[in-house]
Amino acid sequence: MTYRAPVQDIRFILHELADLDGVLALPGFEEVTTDLVDAVLEENARFVEQAIAPLNRNGDTTGAKWSDGSVTTSPGFKQAFIEFGQGGWQGLQHEQEFGGQGLPKLVGAPASENINSANLAFSLCPLLTDGVIEALAAVGSHEQQSRFIPAMLEGRWTGTMNLTEPQAGSDLALIATRAVKQDDGSYRLSGQKIFITYGEHDMAENIVHLVLARTPDAPKGVKGISLFIVPKFLVNEDGTLGDRNDVWCASLEHKLGIHGSPTAVLLYGSGKGDVGEGAVGYLVGEENRGLEYMFIMMNAARYAVGIQGVALSERALQQASAYAQERVQGQALEGSAGPVAIANHPDVQRMLFTMKALTEGARSLAYVAAAACDKSRRHPDQAERANNKALYEYLVPVVKGFSTELSTEVASLGVQVHGGMGFIEETGAAQYYRDARILPIYEGTTAIQANDFVGRKVLRDGGAVVQALVHEMRATVEQLEKAASTSKADAEGLALIARRLAAGIQAYEQASAFVLGNAADNIRAIFLGSVPYLMLAGVVHAGWQMARAALVCAEYANNGNATDFHQQKMATSVFYAAQIMPRAEALAATVLEGRVASEYAGMIQAT
Amino acid sequence: MTYRAPVQDIRFILHELADLDGVLALPGFEEVTTDLVDAVLEENARFVEQAIAPLNRNGDTTGAKWSDGSVTTSPGFKQAFIEFGQGGWQGLQHEQEFGGQGLPKLVGAPASENINSANLAFSLCPLLTDGVIEALAAVGSHEQQSRFIPAMLEGRWTGTMNLTEPQAGSDLALIATRAVKQDDGSYRLSGQKIFITYGEHDMAENIVHLVLARTPDAPKGVKGISLFIVPKFLVNEDGTLGDRNDVWCASLEHKLGIHGSPTAVLLYGSGKGDVGEGAVGYLVGEENRGLEYMFIMMNAARYAVGIQGVALSERALQQASAYAQERVQGQALEGSAGPVAIANHPDVQRMLFTMKALTEGARSLAYVAAAACDKSRRHPDQAERANNKALYEYLVPVVKGFSTELSTEVASLGVQVHGGMGFIEETGAAQYYRDARILPIYEGTTAIQANDFVGRKVLRDGGAVVQALVHEMRATVEQLEKAASTSKADAEGLALIARRLAAGIQAYEQASAFVLGNAADNIRAIFLGSVPYLMLAGVVHAGWQMARAALVCAEYANNGNATDFHQQKMATSVFYAAQIMPRAEALAATVLEGRVASEYAGMIQAT
Known part of the structure; x- marks a missing residue:
């Protein structure tokens, strides 16, 4: 296509x-x-x-x-x-x-x-x-x-x-x-x-x-x-x-x-x-x-591979979305005169919106990181440069790890939307499923990103960037709550986004406290949870960007300027909050249970 | 291999x-x-x-x-x-x-x-x-x-x-x-x-x-x-x-x-x-x-495809596990004289135990379902036959949907354990990643299983099987709590399993109540969450079986009869509780947010 x-x-x-x-x-x-x-x-x-x-x-x-x-x-x-x-x-x-x-x-x-x-x-x-x-x-x-x-x-x-x-x-x-x-x-x-x-x-x-x-x-x-x-x-x-x-x-x-x-x-x-x-x-x-120099290249490449994750997701989404609008199969849930396009079925909508929410959330986070990179290099104010540098370096492993892991999920959902046709190579969906699989591996596996994230980006500054982000994200929750109370069309949607973002922030804060609190005594427990912790950061930060997008769209709507695009974006943000953001709590639980689980981790044997 | x-x-x-x-x-x-x-x-x-x-x-x-x-x-x-x-x-x-x-x-x-x-x-x-x-x-x-x-x-x-x-x-x-x-x-x-x-x-x-x-x-x-x-x-x-x-x-x-x-x-x-x-x-x-007759065949085939999910997962696990014991790369986290097998690294342990926990959990659930099938056909007591029939029919879409969806996750983790070698076809891990992808599609996609599950297995009997399972699973939680208080070696592990299973049961109960309570008025909200609900059932029921396994192993340990296998099984059960069971809460949240999300679901457009 x-x-x-x-x-x-x-x-x-x-x-x-x-x-x-x-x-x-x-x-x-x-x-x-x-x-x-x-x-x-x-x-x-x-x-x-x-x-x-x-x-x-x-x-x-x-x-x-x-x-x-x-x-x-x-x-x-x-x-x-x-x-x-x-x-x-x-x-x-x-x-x-x-x-x-x-x-x-x-x-x-x-x-x-x-x-x-x-x-x-x-x-x-x-x-x-x-x-x-x-x-x-x-x-x-x-x-x-x-x-x-x-x-x-x-x-x-x-x-x-x-x-x-x-x-x-x-x-x-x-x-x-x-x-x-x-x-x-x-x-x-x-x-x-x-x-x-x-x-x-x-x-x-x-x-x-x-x-x-x-x-x-x-x-x-x-x-x-x-x-x-x-x-x-x-x-x-x-x-x-x-x-x-x-x-x-x-x-x-x-x-x-x-x-x-x-x-x-x-x-x-x-x-x-x-x-x-x-x-x-x-x-x-x-x-x-040499290694120090190669890291210049690797950091650029890691960010670029994160962008590849977004890119592959977008392509898989476009293919699945087009197929779902075109493929006629099954009656509408409420009954219909004849079969309808599968994009009318709730589960197909769930899959497409999940793909879209992940793709646009990851894209937003990656572009916000790019802006931080530009500011870290050129901002006239030294403190701004330093803050943006810390933010960018914090975000690089998140962009790389989160965007690439989700690209395999999005590509897999893309195959699923196609049903049996998805498994046929000529359809094209399978190629994205195959192509995506390298992204969480090359330029440093997700585990390598997670180690970098925990060791150099969270522990080294004692959680300074983490704290700053929690503060900023909390401000967005407040804005959402306020917007929900004044929105004409999207009060319930904005309230949903606010409550899920708040829960996500709390999960992120708890997991971060665990990482910061156990680094000295229980390093195995932390590194057992480093990938879930990295994914948690990605889920919450990308969801934060989607929440910010919803605020913008709500304002357009209140002013009577909302286009189809803005309504789609609002819907996508609601889906992110309902379908993706709850993962934050599950990931945090996994991190927090690392203390006990790490006592059993060494028991893994050849099967 | x-x-x-x-x-x-x-x-x-x-x-x-x-x-x-x-x-x-x-x-x-x-x-x-x-x-x-x-x-x-x-x-x-x-x-x-x-x-x-x-x-x-x-x-x-x-x-x-x-x-x-x-x-x-x-x-x-x-x-x-x-x-x-x-x-x-x-x-x-x-x-x-x-x-x-x-x-x-x-x-x-x-x-x-x-x-x-x-x-x-x-x-x-x-x-x-x-x-x-x-x-x-x-x-x-x-x-x-x-x-x-x-x-x-x-x-x-x-x-x-x-x-x-x-x-x-x-x-x-x-x-x-x-x-x-x-x-x-x-x-x-x-x-x-x-x-x-x-x-x-x-x-x-x-x-x-x-x-x-x-x-x-x-x-x-x-x-x-x-x-x-x-x-x-x-x-x-x-x-x-x-x-x-x-x-x-x-x-x-x-x-x-x-x-x-x-x-x-x-x-x-x-x-x-x-x-x-x-x-x-x-x-x-x-x-x-014809359709009625074909369903005889399809139900047998759906269960069999669920078994294929377990089977593929086991094969991917064996391949990854062997590679991880053999591949030497990186120092031990605490420092080591030289590089060690990657099976010593916490994240590789996390991946292998996740693969193992999913595989063994799904296997246990599938075999328990098989026993119910046998009893539904041959038990001398009619009520037992009826109960087992209802249980088996309830479990067929769960075994099919859960085992096959997880097989794609296990196979994908299997590639990841191999790093770059996983992307090379000759290694073999990639074949399982490709093979697995048909399993959630053929013999009825996961959405078809979820529709069958919600419509015929949960709503039709007004949640009778659900209630019976909640009751039985709660009994297991009580046993776990008791075992935790008497266990010599695994008190913390058993307590972890108990608390996560309890949370999982609660999530399952909440989501079930939502499904039962909204069927009449908001069918789109329910079917938007039918796949997450099916997966929730799979996560909780398979985790219940892993918890039952932990109880058995704890008893062997208390009696001094625990073998290596029993210790591995206890560890795998702990990992299931720590890494997999928390997903239940996230899946339930997704189901519960279906009311608001379903108002936006129809907005999906061709990208």
Whole structure:
């Protein structure tokens, strides 16, 4: 089916929830007007709907193919990537200094969401390239920046992240790839990397691999990891391509989903190519600080994968929603002259509204986080910068963990809405179910996000961000109660949202108190509940955004300006409160029971 | 990885929770001893582990193939099905009158679970055949029974259910296949059926299709549907095969999972074959009562699909559990000399215990339901028969809906435990994630189960079964509280189970009261919450069984007889209470908020 970018919802969230005006008023965005943002979003919608979305099924059925070290991507991908580069989309939110457009992350996020909705597998290439650009812009030398960044911004070259090795997945301390310094200051790398997204392909002239490796005398563990640039083709002084470097694609993985995205096994230093034995690499920053640098890239990538979760959910929702309006089956519950579209049946409505509520809640939270990121970088007031930085860093693992976990739920509901047709591959719903499953895994599993969340974002500041959020969310409850008392049409809906949000906040507060109170004495109990706690934060914060949206819609309604869109949004917010928010209490109970449960956790045995 | 039948858990549940002794004491089971049951379970385990499980991957990678109307099943399937028939497995729980073994459903259920764990796609063939045997045994004529049942029991022929047509999925009122009576009393059928599991294959000599169709003068809707036997080859008086009938496989579906199971489009009456135009069919029972008869088969099949949910979960659990013990990654939380198996990390323990708790909870509930079925048929006391019948019928949609929905959750967690390796098809975890997705759809979607549950099982008797269950579950809470006060090792665990079960019962009671109280005035509110209500019942009833298991284990522990298995079971019960049972409250809240939410439900629009 055809994908349509959800431009109306995006605009609503940017303006009403994520303070677009405030972001555009930040220093450095003087030239970015609301009209420009609108134009970008419209052009983005046009481009991804017409050029990218139609390639999605193809990418699934005819995935990337390996042959003798080369990788041919799915039909149409190469041409689409050329258009992507020419359109300036890779540079959207990167600094103008290197040729980017310099737009806020708050504008980059919806553009990124739309292209991922259109074609998740295709979009992984720019997603990883974004991360490489961001890392080099932050910690590369000026020479490295000017040599590698502009061609990536133009879409002529792409970038990759090389972390994982067969024995080193979530545990990067186990990385074994070696890098030996040469007389000319460069390094020679040898080793094997796996799960390298777009590690080899035919869509660009060159590939810039960022590779974690160890120098011979490096300390053990994560403190002995350095970061290297290893281009597929060496780059001459004048920017032209030189020798073929000693990095080779040994094979591609056969995956559950995202078939259009080639996942490569890369061999460094097998002695083929033009440079002799060992892949030529260039140290980024200082030796042994590679993990720290890679985290720059990883944080950007984690947020981006959270956006992928929203994107995939939106696509699955659109497919299911269209089918439900079209498929005629069963009488109306109250009786009808003949069979009706299944969108009239209560359980189908429940599924569609659950999908919609999760998708729009996660989207709202992600965009609010993007605004915080923009403010953390550019706000003139230092305290504002610091507060927004703390908020953004707090939200990154929530956006990543919550949006991706829910995308598997939304995609699964999408299949269910289709009934038996959902299980047939040609229908398309199954692809989203398969594609979604990687999202809670790559760029750090949900458990890794939860550990980051609990350890660095909640415990480290003693719950300061948590307290601030509780305070703000409570204010929203008060506003809802007030709005319920004055609303003409939605008094009961607003009251429902208020009471569920209040209960959700209480659950969040209780679980947070448990985490903060038991960190010293019972760390196993806390980490047993870290994923439920992360999901609890996501449920409550996304629900808070949906509640804020309901307040806005209630005001439009009271003023007689509510459109169909506003009524839909109010309904979606009610459904979030009724269907999703109650999970907060269940998740909190799970966290709180962690003390007793953790005494039994070690008993798990091989079945 | 190798599959091992969970014989220890099966025995525990049969003896300690499902009253095997009581079932074996029923009239008609005089010859079925505990020793015989043990021998059957052991032989079943041996057979499925050695002959069926090894074909599972093959079935996925090399699915059934269609060519010119014929279907070749996956390598090894045909030989395995011959062994299955020769071993007498098809007849396990069917009447001895036609050549079955006449064992209780309580013994048939674990045997069926194990073969489905070993190979879900393979097992669909006997599963459907079971349903055909059961329907013919109940409503076929003596001549039909003796002509068709014995060959199916021997595994020489197989059976299918033909309900779905392109325009008639969940809505059987729309069935259009025609059946015209002939002078000899037989009928000629014409029409198209889709989604016919094992509708064509090479594993048996003949296929007995049970087909829903309309006679020319039949009333509209479901009251004009009749049931017909349409054999692939006509059967001569002496039981030998005669003419090739006019039913043909036009194609197979390309599915998300269960690739080993051929899903056929069947054409009736295209004029090929030996019989001229129209497939020769024989009316089962009376005209226009087809749906009623098909429900005999469907109820058996719904229970069996619930067992498939347990089975798939067990297989996914075994795979993830083995990987977690083997995969070394990351330090222990308290620090360790080197990396440890990931089964030591709290979040992996949480995932594995969640998978285990869901699997064992669902298994316990399903076996308890099987015992009720046996008692409903054979108990000498009429009131006992009636009570058990009501309980079994109440539990069938719960077993089907809950076990299958959770199987998608368990399979998804199974992928997550594997990290990136889980997304690689060769690992095997992804297959369970794909296979599981059909279970909440076929034999009636979860919504269909929920409608049946609310309408026929809760409202119709005014909540009588609900009340009886609340009473029994409350008694278990009291026992738990008492056990907590006397337990040496598990006082806190038992107290946790007691308090969570009590909260779960309360949630179940509240939601039930809402359903019973609003049926007359607000039917949309109830059906908006029917799936959450069904899931709530599943969560609470399965958790009740886990709580009963904990009581048994506590007694073994107090007597000094607790084995490793009992300690594991206690831990699993604690995890069920801590991780799963809190969902009951969230699900109840969702049901209760249905009154307000239902006012917004109709606003869903095409996105």
